[in-house]
Amino acid sequence: MPSGSKMFGQLRPGGRLGWARGATGALIGVALAGLLGHVLPAGHHWPWIVAPVGASAVLVFAVPASPLAQPWSVLGGSMISALAGLLVGHMLADVPTLAVGVAMGLAIAAMTYARCLHPPGGACAVLGALTATSADGSWAVLLLPLGLNVAVLIAVGWLYNNLTGHAWPHRPVQAPPTPQIPWVGTYQRADLDAVLDEWDEVLDVNRDDLDALFRAVERRVARRWEDDRK
Structure with missing residues (x-):
């Protein structure tokens, strides 16, 4: 649990x-x-x-x-x-x-x-x-x-x-700039937990669904890298 x-x-x-x-x-x-x-x-x-x-x-x-x-x-x-x-x-x-x-x-x-x-x-x-x-x-x-x-x-x-510390209407967190050197890799579930703890936010999406979404993005990026190198 x-x-x-x-x-x-x-x-x-x-x-x-x-x-x-x-x-x-x-x-x-x-x-x-x-x-x-x-x-x-x-x-x-x-x-x-x-x-x-x-x-x-x-x-x-x-x-x-x-x-x-x-x-x-x-x-x-x-x-x-x-x-x-x-x-x-x-x-x-x-x-x-x-x-x-x-x-x-x-x-x-x-x-x-x-x-x-x-x-x-x-x-x-x-x-x-x-x-x-x-x-x-x-x-x-x-x-x-x-x-x-x-x-x-x-x-x-x-x-x-x-x-009480939450802007409402809600303002989405700004994504950091894209790294100058592209990186294709993977993350661990602990990384996702750490970011969620840093955000201290309640989102109406299941953690497993969010993880599945990120994994799908990783696979898509990896396929694009493979296609570009052919």
Whole structure:
């Protein structure tokens, strides 16, 4: 069993991206989103917190380097998917089971096209379809609280992540200059572990998949060298 510091893709107890950091950020973000959700006008059946925001918080605070956790992904993915769900729900109000499936597919297509793929958006699409087919199918019942929750989560995510040592929106690590003398060789798994420890980053890719990718690149470079020498 690998030690905690070597488990790529898992939050570590310490470090600038430890589980405590992510848990604290999510606590603050979701609590504030819910608190401000109570400012919506009384007399309506507004939900003060929308469930998919909890899933968004996991991405924003636990894996802030993920492309799925960036501000536009959170905002666009949530709101576009909710709109897709509401639209489909109103069109297929008599067949809600079909509506949720169509809403899901439409949401994925729309998020992909808008470059804001966000997994919790799938829940927003289903929620939108169910809201549209309910007794009170008003669009505002979902869009107002969801928009407010998401806006607060993004604001807290930006402030908290940057204050705790992680630039958000995420800025990829700049690759070092290519050596003047080309080198074809191989690395050891310990080299990969050492670099991951130096980065102190949580990436949403399995360590074995990353290793396989690097090995494939090595093989391709080696074949190119062999072809050039023929």
